[in-house]
Amino acid sequence: MTDVLIAGAGPTGLTLACDLARRGIAVRVVEQRSAPHRESRAKGLRPGSLEVFEEFGVAEAVAARGSARVVLRKYFDGRHINDTVTDGGVLVGQWQIEEVLRDRLAEYGVRVEYGSAIAGITQDAAGVRVELEGGAVVAAGYLAGCDGGRSTTRRLLGIPFEGTGEEEPAMVLGDVKAPGLSREFWHQWFSSEGTGILLCPMPGTDTFQLQAAPETDERGALLPPSLESFQRLFERHARMPEIRLADPTWLSSWRVNVRMATRIREGRAFLAGDAAHVHPIAGGLGMNTGIQDAAALGRSLAAALTDPAGEEALDAYQAERLAVATELLADTALRYERVLAAVREPGRGTEAGLD
Known part of the structure:
Protein backbone atom coordinates (compact mmCIF):
# COMPACT_ATOMS: atom_id res chain seq x y z
CA MET A 1 0.00 0.00 0.00
CA THR A 2 1.16 3.54 -0.76
CA ASP A 3 2.11 5.48 2.35
CA VAL A 4 0.98 8.86 0.98
CA LEU A 5 -1.09 9.68 -2.09
CA ILE A 6 -0.67 13.27 -3.30
CA ALA A 7 -3.32 14.92 -5.48
CA GLY A 8 -1.78 17.70 -7.55
CA ALA A 9 1.60 18.07 -9.26
CA GLY A 10 2.24 21.78 -8.81
CA PRO A 11 5.08 23.16 -6.68
CA THR A 12 3.31 22.21 -3.43
CA GLY A 13 2.56 18.61 -4.37
CA LEU A 14 5.95 18.01 -5.97
CA THR A 15 7.80 19.53 -3.00
CA LEU A 16 5.90 17.23 -0.65
CA ALA A 17 6.54 14.22 -2.87
CA CYS A 18 10.29 14.90 -3.03
CA ASP A 19 10.49 15.46 0.71
CA LEU A 20 8.71 12.19 1.49
CA ALA A 21 10.53 10.15 -1.15
CA ARG A 22 13.94 11.23 0.13
CA ARG A 23 12.92 9.87 3.53
CA GLY A 24 12.13 6.47 1.99
CA ILE A 25 8.36 6.91 2.26
CA ALA A 26 6.29 5.28 -0.50
CA VAL A 27 4.49 8.05 -2.37
CA ARG A 28 2.32 8.40 -5.46
CA VAL A 29 1.38 11.65 -7.23
CA VAL A 30 -1.78 11.93 -9.34
CA GLU A 31 -2.56 14.94 -11.51
CA GLN A 32 -5.76 15.61 -13.44
CA ARG A 33 -3.91 17.43 -16.23
CA SER A 34 -3.01 15.20 -19.16
CA ALA A 35 0.58 16.49 -19.34
CA PRO A 36 2.95 19.05 -17.76
CA HIS A 37 2.28 22.69 -18.61
CA ARG A 38 4.78 25.36 -19.71
CA GLU A 39 3.07 28.43 -18.26
CA SER A 40 5.03 31.00 -16.25
CA ARG A 41 2.31 31.44 -13.57
CA ALA A 42 4.00 32.06 -10.18
CA LYS A 43 7.52 33.33 -10.77
CA GLY A 44 9.31 34.35 -7.57
CA LEU A 45 11.08 32.10 -5.07
CA ARG A 46 11.97 33.49 -1.66
CA PRO A 47 15.01 32.39 0.38
CA GLY A 48 12.87 30.17 2.62
CA SER A 49 11.71 28.15 -0.38
CA LEU A 50 15.30 27.73 -1.58
CA GLU A 51 16.20 26.43 1.88
CA VAL A 52 13.50 23.77 1.53
CA PHE A 53 14.80 22.83 -1.92
CA GLU A 54 18.33 22.63 -0.54
CA GLU A 55 17.24 19.78 1.72
CA PHE A 56 16.70 17.49 -1.24
CA GLY A 57 19.35 18.94 -3.48
CA VAL A 58 17.51 21.00 -6.08
CA ALA A 59 18.10 24.59 -4.94
CA GLU A 60 21.12 25.03 -7.19
CA ALA A 61 19.34 23.59 -10.23
CA VAL A 62 16.33 25.87 -9.70
CA ALA A 63 18.49 28.95 -9.15
CA ALA A 64 20.48 28.17 -12.31
CA ARG A 65 17.29 28.48 -14.37
CA GLY A 66 16.38 31.85 -12.93
CA SER A 67 17.77 35.26 -12.10
CA ALA A 68 18.72 36.45 -8.62
CA ARG A 69 18.82 40.14 -9.56
CA VAL A 70 15.88 41.82 -11.25
CA VAL A 71 15.82 45.43 -12.48
CA LEU A 72 12.34 46.98 -12.47
CA ARG A 73 12.10 49.72 -15.08
CA LYS A 74 9.36 52.20 -14.14
CA TYR A 75 7.37 54.31 -16.57
CA PHE A 76 4.57 56.75 -15.80
CA ASP A 77 2.16 58.01 -18.45
CA GLY A 78 4.56 56.62 -21.04
CA ARG A 79 7.71 58.30 -19.69
CA HIS A 80 10.68 56.42 -18.15
CA ILE A 81 11.01 57.56 -14.53
CA ASN A 82 13.60 55.33 -12.83
CA ASP A 83 14.93 51.82 -12.28
CA THR A 84 14.89 49.87 -9.02
CA VAL A 85 16.55 46.57 -8.15
CA THR A 86 15.16 43.61 -6.24
CA ASP A 87 17.29 40.71 -5.06
CA GLY A 88 17.36 38.11 -2.31
CA GLY A 89 15.20 35.61 -4.16
CA VAL A 90 15.05 34.02 -7.61
CA LEU A 91 12.90 35.00 -10.59
CA VAL A 92 11.98 31.73 -12.33
CA GLY A 93 8.86 30.38 -14.00
CA GLN A 94 6.62 27.93 -12.17
CA TRP A 95 6.85 25.40 -14.99
CA GLN A 96 10.64 25.41 -14.70
CA ILE A 97 10.48 24.79 -10.94
CA GLU A 98 8.07 21.92 -11.51
CA GLU A 99 10.38 20.44 -14.15
CA VAL A 100 13.34 20.39 -11.74
CA LEU A 101 11.20 18.83 -9.00
CA ARG A 102 9.83 16.16 -11.37
CA ASP A 103 13.37 15.26 -12.41
CA ARG A 104 14.44 14.85 -8.80
CA LEU A 105 11.32 12.84 -8.01
CA ALA A 106 12.11 10.52 -10.92
CA GLU A 107 15.54 9.88 -9.37
CA TYR A 108 13.64 8.51 -6.36
CA GLY A 109 11.72 6.21 -8.72
CA VAL A 110 8.46 8.21 -8.64
CA ARG A 111 6.73 9.66 -11.69
CA VAL A 112 3.66 11.85 -11.83
CA GLU A 113 0.56 9.99 -13.00
CA TYR A 114 -1.07 12.42 -15.43
CA GLY A 115 -4.69 12.20 -16.50
CA SER A 116 -5.64 10.88 -13.05
CA ALA A 117 -8.38 12.99 -11.49
CA ILE A 118 -9.75 11.93 -8.13
CA ALA A 119 -13.49 11.24 -7.94
CA GLY A 120 -14.14 9.87 -4.46
CA ILE A 121 -12.58 9.58 -1.00
CA THR A 122 -13.38 7.15 1.80
CA GLN A 123 -11.31 6.51 4.88
CA ASP A 124 -11.18 4.62 8.16
CA ALA A 125 -8.68 4.13 10.97
CA ALA A 126 -6.47 1.98 8.71
CA GLY A 127 -6.13 4.28 5.72
CA VAL A 128 -7.67 6.16 2.79
CA ARG A 129 -9.22 4.79 -0.39
CA VAL A 130 -9.26 7.20 -3.31
CA GLU A 131 -11.31 6.47 -6.40
CA LEU A 132 -9.96 7.92 -9.62
CA GLU A 133 -12.05 8.89 -12.62
CA GLY A 134 -12.29 5.71 -14.66
CA GLY A 135 -12.86 3.54 -11.64
CA ALA A 136 -9.37 2.69 -10.38
CA VAL A 137 -8.94 2.78 -6.60
CA VAL A 138 -5.75 3.73 -4.76
CA ALA A 139 -5.25 2.62 -1.16
CA ALA A 140 -2.95 4.80 0.92
CA GLY A 141 -2.09 5.52 4.50
CA TYR A 142 -2.69 9.25 4.02
CA LEU A 143 -3.96 11.64 1.35
CA ALA A 144 -2.55 15.12 0.67
CA GLY A 145 -4.71 17.49 -1.36
CA CYS A 146 -2.33 19.86 -3.16
CA ASP A 147 -4.70 20.45 -6.06
CA GLY A 148 -5.11 24.21 -6.10
CA GLY A 149 -7.69 26.81 -5.28
CA ARG A 150 -10.49 24.79 -6.91
CA SER A 151 -9.39 21.70 -5.01
CA THR A 152 -11.39 18.56 -5.72
CA THR A 153 -9.91 17.06 -2.57
CA ARG A 154 -11.30 19.87 -0.43
CA ARG A 155 -14.72 19.57 -2.07
CA LEU A 156 -14.89 15.79 -1.63
CA LEU A 157 -13.90 16.13 2.02
CA GLY A 158 -16.68 18.66 2.55
CA ILE A 159 -14.36 21.32 3.95
CA PRO A 160 -15.74 24.89 3.65
CA PHE A 161 -13.57 27.49 1.86
CA GLU A 162 -14.57 30.70 3.57
CA GLY A 163 -13.82 34.28 2.69
CA THR A 164 -14.56 36.82 -0.02
CA GLY A 165 -14.02 36.98 -3.75
CA GLU A 166 -14.58 39.37 -6.63
CA GLU A 167 -16.73 38.38 -9.60
CA GLU A 168 -14.85 40.53 -12.12
CA PRO A 169 -11.20 39.90 -13.03
CA ALA A 170 -8.74 42.44 -11.65
CA VAL A 256 -9.15 38.91 -6.09
CA ASN A 257 -10.00 36.06 -3.72
CA VAL A 258 -9.28 35.98 0.01
CA ARG A 259 -10.31 32.57 1.28
CA MET A 260 -9.08 29.78 3.50
CA ALA A 261 -10.24 26.32 4.47
CA THR A 262 -11.91 26.11 7.87
CA ARG A 263 -9.72 23.07 8.60
CA ILE A 264 -6.85 21.43 6.73
CA ARG A 265 -7.11 18.00 8.27
CA GLU A 266 -9.96 15.53 7.91
CA GLY A 267 -8.87 12.27 9.51
CA ARG A 268 -6.09 10.92 7.30
CA ALA A 269 -6.54 13.57 4.61
CA PHE A 270 -4.80 16.95 4.52
CA LEU A 271 -4.78 20.14 2.48
CA ALA A 272 -1.77 22.26 1.51
CA GLY A 273 -1.00 25.22 -0.74
CA ASP A 274 -3.81 26.92 -2.67
CA ALA A 275 -6.17 24.09 -1.72
CA ALA A 276 -5.93 25.47 1.82
CA HIS A 277 -5.72 29.23 1.16
CA VAL A 278 -5.88 31.78 -1.65
CA HIS A 279 -5.08 35.47 -1.36
CA PRO A 280 -3.90 38.57 -3.28
CA ILE A 281 -0.73 38.12 -5.31
CA ALA A 282 1.11 41.16 -3.88
CA GLY A 283 4.44 40.09 -2.44
CA GLY A 284 4.54 36.82 -4.38
CA LEU A 285 3.75 34.73 -1.31
CA GLY A 286 1.38 32.13 -2.77
CA MET A 287 3.74 29.53 -4.21
CA ASN A 288 6.25 30.15 -1.44
CA THR A 289 3.67 29.55 1.28
CA GLY A 290 2.60 26.36 -0.48
CA ILE A 291 6.20 25.13 -0.47
CA GLN A 292 6.42 25.86 3.26
CA ASP A 293 3.10 24.03 3.79
CA ALA A 294 4.58 21.03 1.97
CA ALA A 295 7.72 21.05 4.11
CA ALA A 296 5.65 21.16 7.30
CA LEU A 297 3.30 18.43 6.11
CA GLY A 298 6.24 16.27 5.03
CA ARG A 299 7.74 16.46 8.51
CA SER A 300 4.40 15.65 10.11
CA LEU A 301 3.60 12.69 7.87
CA ALA A 302 7.11 11.29 8.25
CA ALA A 303 6.72 11.47 12.03
CA ALA A 304 3.33 9.76 11.91
CA LEU A 305 4.64 6.97 9.70
CA THR A 306 7.80 6.28 11.67
CA ASP A 307 6.84 7.04 15.28
CA PRO A 308 3.99 5.37 17.17
CA ALA A 309 3.43 8.72 18.91
CA GLY A 310 3.46 10.64 15.63
CA GLU A 311 -0.26 11.41 15.67
CA GLU A 312 0.51 14.58 17.62
CA ALA A 313 2.59 15.83 14.69
CA LEU A 314 -0.45 15.64 12.42
CA ASP A 315 -2.48 17.80 14.78
CA ALA A 316 0.47 20.18 14.99
CA TYR A 317 0.50 20.60 11.20
CA GLN A 318 -3.07 21.86 11.19
CA ALA A 319 -2.54 24.20 14.13
CA GLU A 320 0.69 25.63 12.72
CA ARG A 321 -0.36 26.14 9.11
CA LEU A 322 -3.88 27.42 9.80
CA ALA A 323 -2.31 30.15 11.92
CA VAL A 324 0.10 30.95 9.08
CA ALA A 325 -2.78 31.07 6.58
CA THR A 326 -4.81 33.43 8.76
CA GLU A 327 -1.89 35.84 9.00
CA LEU A 328 -1.12 35.41 5.28
CA LEU A 329 -4.59 36.48 4.16
CA ALA A 330 -4.50 39.63 6.27
CA ASP A 331 -0.92 40.46 5.25
CA THR A 332 -1.39 40.03 1.50
CA ALA A 333 -4.61 42.05 1.54
CA LEU A 334 -2.65 44.97 3.02
CA ARG A 335 0.21 44.45 0.55
CA TYR A 336 -2.25 44.54 -2.33
CA GLU A 337 -3.71 47.82 -1.10
CA ARG A 338 -0.18 49.28 -0.88
CA VAL A 339 0.57 48.28 -4.47
CA LEU A 340 -2.68 49.77 -5.77
CA ALA A 341 -1.78 53.06 -4.06
CA ALA A 342 1.90 52.98 -5.05
CA VAL A 343 1.34 52.58 -8.80
CA ARG A 344 -0.34 56.00 -8.86
CA GLU A 345 2.97 57.56 -7.84
CA PRO A 346 5.61 58.07 -10.57
CA GLY A 347 8.54 55.71 -10.06
CA ARG A 348 6.68 53.28 -7.80
CA GLY A 349 5.59 49.76 -8.74
CA THR A 350 5.16 46.20 -7.60
CA GLU A 351 8.03 46.39 -5.09
CA ALA A 352 5.57 48.14 -2.75
CA GLY A 353 4.16 44.67 -2.08
CA LEU A 354 7.53 43.48 -0.79
CA ASP A 355 7.77 46.07 2.02
Whole structure:
Protein backbone atom coordinates (compact mmCIF):
# COMPACT_ATOMS: atom_id res chain seq x y z
CA MET A 1 0.00 0.00 0.00
CA THR A 2 1.16 3.54 -0.76
CA ASP A 3 2.11 5.48 2.35
CA VAL A 4 0.98 8.86 0.98
CA LEU A 5 -1.09 9.68 -2.09
CA ILE A 6 -0.67 13.27 -3.30
CA ALA A 7 -3.32 14.92 -5.48
CA GLY A 8 -1.78 17.70 -7.55
CA ALA A 9 1.60 18.07 -9.26
CA GLY A 10 2.24 21.78 -8.81
CA PRO A 11 5.08 23.16 -6.68
CA THR A 12 3.31 22.21 -3.43
CA GLY A 13 2.56 18.61 -4.37
CA LEU A 14 5.95 18.01 -5.97
CA THR A 15 7.80 19.53 -3.00
CA LEU A 16 5.90 17.23 -0.65
CA ALA A 17 6.54 14.22 -2.87
CA CYS A 18 10.29 14.90 -3.03
CA ASP A 19 10.49 15.46 0.71
CA LEU A 20 8.71 12.19 1.49
CA ALA A 21 10.53 10.15 -1.15
CA ARG A 22 13.94 11.23 0.13
CA ARG A 23 12.92 9.87 3.53
CA GLY A 24 12.13 6.47 1.99
CA ILE A 25 8.36 6.91 2.26
CA ALA A 26 6.29 5.28 -0.50
CA VAL A 27 4.49 8.05 -2.37
CA ARG A 28 2.32 8.40 -5.46
CA VAL A 29 1.38 11.65 -7.23
CA VAL A 30 -1.78 11.93 -9.34
CA GLU A 31 -2.56 14.94 -11.51
CA GLN A 32 -5.76 15.61 -13.44
CA ARG A 33 -3.91 17.43 -16.23
CA SER A 34 -3.01 15.20 -19.16
CA ALA A 35 0.58 16.49 -19.34
CA PRO A 36 2.95 19.05 -17.76
CA HIS A 37 2.28 22.69 -18.61
CA ARG A 38 4.78 25.36 -19.71
CA GLU A 39 3.07 28.43 -18.26
CA SER A 40 5.03 31.00 -16.25
CA ARG A 41 2.31 31.44 -13.57
CA ALA A 42 4.00 32.06 -10.18
CA LYS A 43 7.52 33.33 -10.77
CA GLY A 44 9.31 34.35 -7.57
CA LEU A 45 11.08 32.10 -5.07
CA ARG A 46 11.97 33.49 -1.66
CA PRO A 47 15.01 32.39 0.38
CA GLY A 48 12.87 30.17 2.62
CA SER A 49 11.71 28.15 -0.38
CA LEU A 50 15.30 27.73 -1.58
CA GLU A 51 16.20 26.43 1.88
CA VAL A 52 13.50 23.77 1.53
CA PHE A 53 14.80 22.83 -1.92
CA GLU A 54 18.33 22.63 -0.54
CA GLU A 55 17.24 19.78 1.72
CA PHE A 56 16.70 17.49 -1.24
CA GLY A 57 19.35 18.94 -3.48
CA VAL A 58 17.51 21.00 -6.08
CA ALA A 59 18.10 24.59 -4.94
CA GLU A 60 21.12 25.03 -7.19
CA ALA A 61 19.34 23.59 -10.23
CA VAL A 62 16.33 25.87 -9.70
CA ALA A 63 18.49 28.95 -9.15
CA ALA A 64 20.48 28.17 -12.31
CA ARG A 65 17.29 28.48 -14.37
CA GLY A 66 16.38 31.85 -12.93
CA SER A 67 17.77 35.26 -12.10
CA ALA A 68 18.72 36.45 -8.62
CA ARG A 69 18.82 40.14 -9.56
CA VAL A 70 15.88 41.82 -11.25
CA VAL A 71 15.82 45.43 -12.48
CA LEU A 72 12.34 46.98 -12.47
CA ARG A 73 12.10 49.72 -15.08
CA LYS A 74 9.36 52.20 -14.14
CA TYR A 75 7.37 54.31 -16.57
CA PHE A 76 4.57 56.75 -15.80
CA ASP A 77 2.16 58.01 -18.45
CA GLY A 78 4.56 56.62 -21.04
CA ARG A 79 7.71 58.30 -19.69
CA HIS A 80 10.68 56.42 -18.15
CA ILE A 81 11.01 57.56 -14.53
CA ASN A 82 13.60 55.33 -12.83
CA ASP A 83 14.93 51.82 -12.28
CA THR A 84 14.89 49.87 -9.02
CA VAL A 85 16.55 46.57 -8.15
CA THR A 86 15.16 43.61 -6.24
CA ASP A 87 17.29 40.71 -5.06
CA GLY A 88 17.36 38.11 -2.31
CA GLY A 89 15.20 35.61 -4.16
CA VAL A 90 15.05 34.02 -7.61
CA LEU A 91 12.90 35.00 -10.59
CA VAL A 92 11.98 31.73 -12.33
CA GLY A 93 8.86 30.38 -14.00
CA GLN A 94 6.62 27.93 -12.17
CA TRP A 95 6.85 25.40 -14.99
CA GLN A 96 10.64 25.41 -14.70
CA ILE A 97 10.48 24.79 -10.94
CA GLU A 98 8.07 21.92 -11.51
CA GLU A 99 10.38 20.44 -14.15
CA VAL A 100 13.34 20.39 -11.74
CA LEU A 101 11.20 18.83 -9.00
CA ARG A 102 9.83 16.16 -11.37
CA ASP A 103 13.37 15.26 -12.41
CA ARG A 104 14.44 14.85 -8.80
CA LEU A 105 11.32 12.84 -8.01
CA ALA A 106 12.11 10.52 -10.92
CA GLU A 107 15.54 9.88 -9.37
CA TYR A 108 13.64 8.51 -6.36
CA GLY A 109 11.72 6.21 -8.72
CA VAL A 110 8.46 8.21 -8.64
CA ARG A 111 6.73 9.66 -11.69
CA VAL A 112 3.66 11.85 -11.83
CA GLU A 113 0.56 9.99 -13.00
CA TYR A 114 -1.07 12.42 -15.43
CA GLY A 115 -4.69 12.20 -16.50
CA SER A 116 -5.64 10.88 -13.05
CA ALA A 117 -8.38 12.99 -11.49
CA ILE A 118 -9.75 11.93 -8.13
CA ALA A 119 -13.49 11.24 -7.94
CA GLY A 120 -14.14 9.87 -4.46
CA ILE A 121 -12.58 9.58 -1.00
CA THR A 122 -13.38 7.15 1.80
CA GLN A 123 -11.31 6.51 4.88
CA ASP A 124 -11.18 4.62 8.16
CA ALA A 125 -8.68 4.13 10.97
CA ALA A 126 -6.47 1.98 8.71
CA GLY A 127 -6.13 4.28 5.72
CA VAL A 128 -7.67 6.16 2.79
CA ARG A 129 -9.22 4.79 -0.39
CA VAL A 130 -9.26 7.20 -3.31
CA GLU A 131 -11.31 6.47 -6.40
CA LEU A 132 -9.96 7.92 -9.62
CA GLU A 133 -12.05 8.89 -12.62
CA GLY A 134 -12.29 5.71 -14.66
CA GLY A 135 -12.86 3.54 -11.64
CA ALA A 136 -9.37 2.69 -10.38
CA VAL A 137 -8.94 2.78 -6.60
CA VAL A 138 -5.75 3.73 -4.76
CA ALA A 139 -5.25 2.62 -1.16
CA ALA A 140 -2.95 4.80 0.92
CA GLY A 141 -2.09 5.52 4.50
CA TYR A 142 -2.69 9.25 4.02
CA LEU A 143 -3.96 11.64 1.35
CA ALA A 144 -2.55 15.12 0.67
CA GLY A 145 -4.71 17.49 -1.36
CA CYS A 146 -2.33 19.86 -3.16
CA ASP A 147 -4.70 20.45 -6.06
CA GLY A 148 -5.11 24.21 -6.10
CA GLY A 149 -7.69 26.81 -5.28
CA ARG A 150 -10.49 24.79 -6.91
CA SER A 151 -9.39 21.70 -5.01
CA THR A 152 -11.39 18.56 -5.72
CA THR A 153 -9.91 17.06 -2.57
CA ARG A 154 -11.30 19.87 -0.43
CA ARG A 155 -14.72 19.57 -2.07
CA LEU A 156 -14.89 15.79 -1.63
CA LEU A 157 -13.90 16.13 2.02
CA GLY A 158 -16.68 18.66 2.55
CA ILE A 159 -14.36 21.32 3.95
CA PRO A 160 -15.74 24.89 3.65
CA PHE A 161 -13.57 27.49 1.86
CA GLU A 162 -14.57 30.70 3.57
CA GLY A 163 -13.82 34.28 2.69
CA THR A 164 -14.56 36.82 -0.02
CA GLY A 165 -14.02 36.98 -3.75
CA GLU A 166 -14.58 39.37 -6.63
CA GLU A 167 -16.73 38.38 -9.60
CA GLU A 168 -14.85 40.53 -12.12
CA PRO A 169 -11.20 39.90 -13.03
CA ALA A 170 -8.74 42.44 -11.65
CA MET A 171 -5.99 41.42 -14.05
CA VAL A 172 -5.31 39.64 -17.32
CA LEU A 173 -2.13 37.63 -17.77
CA GLY A 174 -0.25 35.80 -20.47
CA ASP A 175 3.05 34.57 -21.83
CA VAL A 176 3.97 36.45 -25.01
CA LYS A 177 6.95 37.37 -27.13
CA ALA A 178 7.85 41.03 -27.63
CA PRO A 179 10.59 41.24 -30.31
CA GLY A 180 12.66 44.39 -29.92
CA LEU A 181 11.81 44.99 -26.25
CA SER A 182 14.84 44.85 -23.94
CA ARG A 183 15.02 41.72 -21.81
CA GLU A 184 17.30 43.43 -19.29
CA PHE A 185 14.33 44.86 -17.40
CA TRP A 186 10.98 43.98 -15.88
CA HIS A 187 9.07 46.78 -17.61
CA GLN A 188 6.30 48.38 -15.53
CA TRP A 189 4.14 51.02 -17.21
CA PHE A 190 1.61 52.78 -14.95
CA SER A 191 -0.62 55.79 -15.43
CA SER A 192 -2.24 58.53 -13.41
CA GLU A 193 -5.49 56.56 -13.83
CA GLY A 194 -4.07 53.72 -11.72
CA THR A 195 -4.01 51.26 -14.64
CA GLY A 196 -1.00 49.81 -16.37
CA ILE A 197 0.77 46.92 -18.02
CA LEU A 198 3.84 44.92 -16.94
CA LEU A 199 6.13 42.75 -19.06
CA CYS A 200 8.58 40.58 -17.15
CA PRO A 201 11.26 38.68 -19.13
CA MET A 202 11.16 35.06 -18.01
CA PRO A 203 14.71 33.68 -17.63
CA GLY A 204 15.68 30.81 -19.89
CA THR A 205 12.96 31.66 -22.42
CA ASP A 206 12.25 34.20 -25.14
CA THR A 207 8.91 35.17 -23.61
CA PHE A 208 7.62 37.84 -21.25
CA GLN A 209 4.97 37.33 -18.62
CA LEU A 210 2.38 40.05 -19.24
CA GLN A 211 0.15 41.44 -16.49
CA ALA A 212 -2.34 44.23 -17.09
CA ALA A 213 -5.58 45.76 -15.94
CA PRO A 214 -8.32 44.31 -18.19
CA GLU A 215 -9.44 46.17 -21.28
CA THR A 216 -13.05 47.35 -21.47
CA ASP A 217 -15.35 47.69 -24.46
CA GLU A 218 -17.43 50.74 -25.40
CA ARG A 219 -20.07 49.76 -22.81
CA GLY A 220 -17.49 49.39 -20.03
CA ALA A 221 -17.66 45.58 -20.00
CA LEU A 222 -14.37 43.77 -19.39
CA LEU A 223 -12.87 42.00 -22.39
CA PRO A 224 -11.33 38.54 -22.05
CA PRO A 225 -7.55 38.12 -22.47
CA SER A 226 -6.39 37.87 -26.08
CA LEU A 227 -3.34 38.83 -28.10
CA GLU A 228 -5.31 41.62 -29.78
CA SER A 229 -6.39 43.04 -26.43
CA PHE A 230 -2.84 42.72 -25.06
CA GLN A 231 -1.54 44.71 -28.04
CA ARG A 232 -4.06 47.50 -27.56
CA LEU A 233 -3.24 47.70 -23.84
CA PHE A 234 0.48 47.75 -24.63
CA GLU A 235 0.11 50.55 -27.17
CA ARG A 236 -2.01 52.58 -24.76
CA HIS A 237 0.45 52.37 -21.86
CA ALA A 238 3.90 51.74 -23.38
CA ARG A 239 3.53 54.00 -26.41
CA MET A 240 6.02 51.91 -28.40
CA PRO A 241 4.27 51.36 -31.74
CA GLU A 242 7.28 49.56 -33.14
CA ILE A 243 6.85 46.66 -30.67
CA ARG A 244 4.36 43.99 -31.74
CA LEU A 245 3.43 41.30 -29.22
CA ALA A 246 3.31 37.77 -30.63
CA ASP A 247 2.92 34.04 -30.02
CA PRO A 248 0.80 33.91 -26.86
CA THR A 249 1.26 30.54 -25.14
CA TRP A 250 -0.82 31.27 -22.04
CA LEU A 251 -3.85 33.49 -21.57
CA SER A 252 -5.53 33.87 -18.20
CA SER A 253 -7.45 36.16 -15.85
CA TRP A 254 -6.93 36.74 -12.13
CA ARG A 255 -9.63 37.65 -9.62
CA VAL A 256 -9.15 38.91 -6.09
CA ASN A 257 -10.00 36.06 -3.72
CA VAL A 258 -9.28 35.98 0.01
CA ARG A 259 -10.31 32.57 1.28
CA MET A 260 -9.08 29.78 3.50
CA ALA A 261 -10.24 26.32 4.47
CA THR A 262 -11.91 26.11 7.87
CA ARG A 263 -9.72 23.07 8.60
CA ILE A 264 -6.85 21.43 6.73
CA ARG A 265 -7.11 18.00 8.27
CA GLU A 266 -9.96 15.53 7.91
CA GLY A 267 -8.87 12.27 9.51
CA ARG A 268 -6.09 10.92 7.30
CA ALA A 269 -6.54 13.57 4.61
CA PHE A 270 -4.80 16.95 4.52
CA LEU A 271 -4.78 20.14 2.48
CA ALA A 272 -1.77 22.26 1.51
CA GLY A 273 -1.00 25.22 -0.74
CA ASP A 274 -3.81 26.92 -2.67
CA ALA A 275 -6.17 24.09 -1.72
CA ALA A 276 -5.93 25.47 1.82
CA HIS A 277 -5.72 29.23 1.16
CA VAL A 278 -5.88 31.78 -1.65
CA HIS A 279 -5.08 35.47 -1.36
CA PRO A 280 -3.90 38.57 -3.28
CA ILE A 281 -0.73 38.12 -5.31
CA ALA A 282 1.11 41.16 -3.88
CA GLY A 283 4.44 40.09 -2.44
CA GLY A 284 4.54 36.82 -4.38
CA LEU A 285 3.75 34.73 -1.31
CA GLY A 286 1.38 32.13 -2.77
CA MET A 287 3.74 29.53 -4.21
CA ASN A 288 6.25 30.15 -1.44
CA THR A 289 3.67 29.55 1.28
CA GLY A 290 2.60 26.36 -0.48
CA ILE A 291 6.20 25.13 -0.47
CA GLN A 292 6.42 25.86 3.26
CA ASP A 293 3.10 24.03 3.79
CA ALA A 294 4.58 21.03 1.97
CA ALA A 295 7.72 21.05 4.11
CA ALA A 296 5.65 21.16 7.30
CA LEU A 297 3.30 18.43 6.11
CA GLY A 298 6.24 16.27 5.03
CA ARG A 299 7.74 16.46 8.51
CA SER A 300 4.40 15.65 10.11
CA LEU A 301 3.60 12.69 7.87
CA ALA A 302 7.11 11.29 8.25
CA ALA A 303 6.72 11.47 12.03
CA ALA A 304 3.33 9.76 11.91
CA LEU A 305 4.64 6.97 9.70
CA THR A 306 7.80 6.28 11.67
CA ASP A 307 6.84 7.04 15.28
CA PRO A 308 3.99 5.37 17.17
CA ALA A 309 3.43 8.72 18.91
CA GLY A 310 3.46 10.64 15.63
CA GLU A 311 -0.26 11.41 15.67
CA GLU A 312 0.51 14.58 17.62
CA ALA A 313 2.59 15.83 14.69
CA LEU A 314 -0.45 15.64 12.42
CA ASP A 315 -2.48 17.80 14.78
CA ALA A 316 0.47 20.18 14.99
CA TYR A 317 0.50 20.60 11.20
CA GLN A 318 -3.07 21.86 11.19
CA ALA A 319 -2.54 24.20 14.13
CA GLU A 320 0.69 25.63 12.72
CA ARG A 321 -0.36 26.14 9.11
CA LEU A 322 -3.88 27.42 9.80
CA ALA A 323 -2.31 30.15 11.92
CA VAL A 324 0.10 30.95 9.08
CA ALA A 325 -2.78 31.07 6.58
CA THR A 326 -4.81 33.43 8.76
CA GLU A 327 -1.89 35.84 9.00
CA LEU A 328 -1.12 35.41 5.28
CA LEU A 329 -4.59 36.48 4.16
CA ALA A 330 -4.50 39.63 6.27
CA ASP A 331 -0.92 40.46 5.25
CA THR A 332 -1.39 40.03 1.50
CA ALA A 333 -4.61 42.05 1.54
CA LEU A 334 -2.65 44.97 3.02
CA ARG A 335 0.21 44.45 0.55
CA TYR A 336 -2.25 44.54 -2.33
CA GLU A 337 -3.71 47.82 -1.10
CA ARG A 338 -0.18 49.28 -0.88
CA VAL A 339 0.57 48.28 -4.47
CA LEU A 340 -2.68 49.77 -5.77
CA ALA A 341 -1.78 53.06 -4.06
CA ALA A 342 1.90 52.98 -5.05
CA VAL A 343 1.34 52.58 -8.80
CA ARG A 344 -0.34 56.00 -8.86
CA GLU A 345 2.97 57.56 -7.84
CA PRO A 346 5.61 58.07 -10.57
CA GLY A 347 8.54 55.71 -10.06
CA ARG A 348 6.68 53.28 -7.80
CA GLY A 349 5.59 49.76 -8.74
CA THR A 350 5.16 46.20 -7.60
CA GLU A 351 8.03 46.39 -5.09
CA ALA A 352 5.57 48.14 -2.75
CA GLY A 353 4.16 44.67 -2.08
CA LEU A 354 7.53 43.48 -0.79
CA ASP A 355 7.77 46.07 2.02
